[in-house]
Amino acid sequence: MDALLEGAIPQRRVLLAAPRGFCAGVDRAVNTVEKALEQYGAPVYVRRQIVHNTYVVRTLQLKGAVFVDELSEVPEGSIVVLSAHGVAPAVHGEAKDRRLATIDATCPLVTKVHREAVRFAEDSYDILLIGHQGHEEVLGTLGQAPERTHLVDGPGDVLDVQVRDENRVAWLSQTTLSAEETAATVERLRERFPALVGPPSDDICYATQNRQEAVKKIAPRCDLLIVVGSSNSSNSVRLVEVALDYRARAAHLVDSAEGIDEAWLQDVFTVGVTSGASVPDVLVDAVLSWLATRGFADVEIVRSAVETQLFALPRELARSRDELLEPDQSNEC
Ligand code: SF4
Numbered sequence: 001m002d003a004l005l006e007g008a009i010p011q012r013r014v015l016l017a018a019p020r021g022f023c024a025g026v027d028r029a030v031n032t033v034e035k036a037l038e039q040y041g042a043p044v045y046v047r048r049q050i051v052h053n054t055y056v057v058r059t060l061q062l063k064g065a066v067f068v069d070e071l072s073e074v075p076e077g078s079i080v081v082l083s084a085h086g087v088a089p090a091v092h093g094e095a096k097d098r099r100l101a102t103i104d105a106t107c108p109l110v111t112k113v114h115r116e117a118v119r120f121a122e123d124s125y126d127i128l129l130i131g132h133q134g135h136e137e138v139l140g141t142l143g144q145a146p147e148r149t150h151l152v153d154g155p156g157d158v159l160d161v162q163v164r165d166e167n168r169v170a171w172l173s174q175t176t177l178s179a180e181e182t183a184a185t186v187e188r189l190r191e192r193f194p195a196l197v198g199p200p201s202d203d204i205c206y207a208t209q210n211r212q213e214a215v216k217k218i219a220p221r222c223d224l225l226i227v228v229g230s231s232n233s234s235n236s237v238r239l240v241e242v243a244l245d246y247r248a249r250a251a252h253l254v255d256s257a258e259g260i261d262e263a264w265l266q267d268v269f270t271v272g273v274t275s276g277a278s279v280p281d282v283l284v285d286a287v288l289s290w291l292a293t294r295g296f297a298d299v300e301i302v303r304s305a306v307e308t309q310l311f312a313l314p315r316e317l318a319r320s321r322d323e324l325l326e327p328d329q330s331n332e333c
Contacts, residue, residue, distance in 0.1 A: 013269070016301045017272060019304075020273075048085070050083045071100060099325065103314050116200075126165070127149040170199075180245075219272065225274070226273050239274060
């Protein structure tokens with residue numbers, strides 16, 4: 001019996017993490033662009049990538065969405081959707097000046113962080129925003145109270161922070177960070193500023209946390225963990241880091257099945273699969289098919305949480321094009 005077991009070839013299998021893929025904020029943002037196209041007709045302009053996923057952006061382009069980097073590229077009087085990552089108030093001001101009809105698809109959980117920033121600034125706090133330099137969500141949050149907010153891009157930045165009053169310092173964070181890394185930065189900040197206060201509840205959103213927990217559960221069992229997501233998707237990049245931290249033998253980020261390298265499968269028997277919060281199921285299904293044709297047809301779903309969160313569509317979608325262009329109504333969020 002033992003001899004048989006010793007000679008047995010380990011079974012190839014896939015551990016499919018759940019939850020994975022679209023979160024409520026991404027679902028809302030993508031539906032917002034689709035509904036705007038249905039309701040007002042093409043073109044509908046979208047400032048920046050509506051969500052950080054190449055496939056989603058390409059699919060919406062085919063339906064008539066036009067993606068721009070700046071509002072200056074949008075003709076006056078047009079409809080423009082603001083992305084899920086949120087924007088600084090200055091962007092709303094620019095839209096108003098250019099007579100643009102905005103539909104704000106900012107995720108409500110990002111809006112919550114914006115409100116916290118405004119409240120702390122009104123109470124004369126200096127805000128230490130933990131996040132990644134240049135990320136769109138960070139730019140939007142920094143813009144809520146630009147004179148009072150300092151970016152802290154990890155524990156290494158803590159010593160350089162300059163505040164006006166060490167007794168009035170608050171921290172906030174980007175919603176898509178790794179929970180552990182953020183906790184480490186907060187700890188360093190608290191060592192430096194013992195009076196540091198934080199948001200009433202963690203800013204890292206439920207979807208980011210759930211996808212990271214799901215990866216933690218499968219990573220120790222994986223010879224290889226494939227994360228489907230685009231390289232500019234913060235939460236997807238974090239999933240690769242979490243997989244490696246939790247002892248997956250290897251972990252890679254791919255935009256789609258075409259990005260997988262056959263060589264990664266050498267000496268691999270258990271492959272983990274997950275996807276970032278901006279990734280549609282169709283891309284994960286293609287990865288599973290790719291694996292199945294290479295002997296990895298046995299798929300075990302490993303679920304660590306059930307998600308029921310849903311967000312209502314932006315109320316601007318209830319208005320006609322003319323109503324959207326009314327100056328008094330175009331700046332609500
Ligand atoms: Fe909102 Fe979180 Fe999704 Fe970002 S990842 S859109 S914060 S739910």
